[in-house]
Structures are given as structure tokens and as C-alpha cells.
Amino acid sequence: MLTISQELVDKMIAHARADHPDEACGVIAGPEGSDTPVRFVPMENAERSPTFYRFDSMEQLRVWREMDDRDEEPVVIYHSHTSTEAYPSRTDISYASEPNAHYVLVSTREELGEKAEVRSYRIVEGVVTEEEVVIVPV
């Protein structure tokens, strides 16, 4: 189960909409071991692509060091799908490498109109498990 504030969900959706039709990506850091996402860190999609995303390696180094210094970890790793549903693709699964992270997908595909779809998964050793998202009102 992922417990996350409405404010952070809104920020992910806003980022996904801003970068649409390219995929948007980022992390939400939280205190190590807390399983609580707190600090929103939008990342650049180095691929600038509607079908692929990759964190810029230098930006990632900077952000991961910052988390290390603050005793944080990437609680949420999010990205958007801009024309498909919010479900991990084969590429998403093959790259997933933070066993403690919640992989959040935001879909901004056209059929949804004003609504965005936000779903969360654990991806461990190639196995995807969808989990409940509990949104805490601000």
C-alpha cells in the first residue's frame, strides 16, 4: 500500500500534464525506512520522448547524493504514460531496480479527458504487484 498526500499526487499529475505528450519522470524522497513520500523532486527526461524515459545520469547522481546526505531514500519513482494505461511496460519492468520503491504510473492518455489515472506498483525481480493507493487529503 502506498500512502501519499493529495498535494504530492497533484504535483505528479501537474508534471505529467506539463510534459505531455512526452513522458515525465521524477522521484519523491522520504526519510529512510519511513515508507513515506515527502520531498517532490521532478527530474528531466533525458530522452524527451513520448514512449521512453530515462533520468539524466548527472542529475540522478546529484539527487541521489542529496538523498544520501539527508538520510532519505527514493520512496516513490514516478513516470507518465501519455497514450497508454498506467501499467508497467516490459521496459519499465526490466529497468526497475529499487526494490524498496513504489513505482507510480500516471496516465495522461486522451480518453481520460480531464482525469488522470494514478496507480502504484512494487516491482521486484521482474514481478509486478499492484498496490492500493491511499490518498491523504491536505
Added chain:
Amino acid sequence: MAIEVRIPTILRTYTDGAKAVDAQGSTLEELIGDLESRHPGLQARLVDQGALRRFVNVYLNDEDVRFLGGLETPVADGDTVTVLPAVAGGSR
């Protein structure tokens, strides 16, 4: 003196949970070979068919080694090597 290698969460099963380990060598390739001698299995997670795996980022101090010289990048005592899983994916 040695070279400090920072290990990401997903690879700490090879280092008994250690966040950082020391290793030696004059190139990144030698360094990874030295790591393998004390942490068997680690090399295969970093290197495939003589090149760095695309699923990992390896940094020498503040630089991505892909922009330096890959596995042939020279390393020296006092350097820090950081390994991070690449974060990527997409709808296809």
C-alpha cells in the same frame, strides 16, 4: 589508500549490506575485477560482454564514466566510484 566504491541498495546483497567497500586497480575494469574477488557475483551485475551494462550508471568522482572511457577509465587512490541503477522505462 584505496578507492571507495559506493554500492546501491539493490547490489548490497553482494557486500553483506555494506553501502561502500574499498577496492584497488588502475582502471575501472581492474577495479571491478578486484571487487569480484571479494564480492563474487558483483562483476556480472555491472559488466556484460566486456562493456558496462546499460542498466547501471557508474561514476568516477563527479563524472559518468560513459563520458570518460568506460571500463578503460583510469582510477587512482583517493577516487570515489559510485554505482547507481539507471532509472528508465517507458510505455513500449
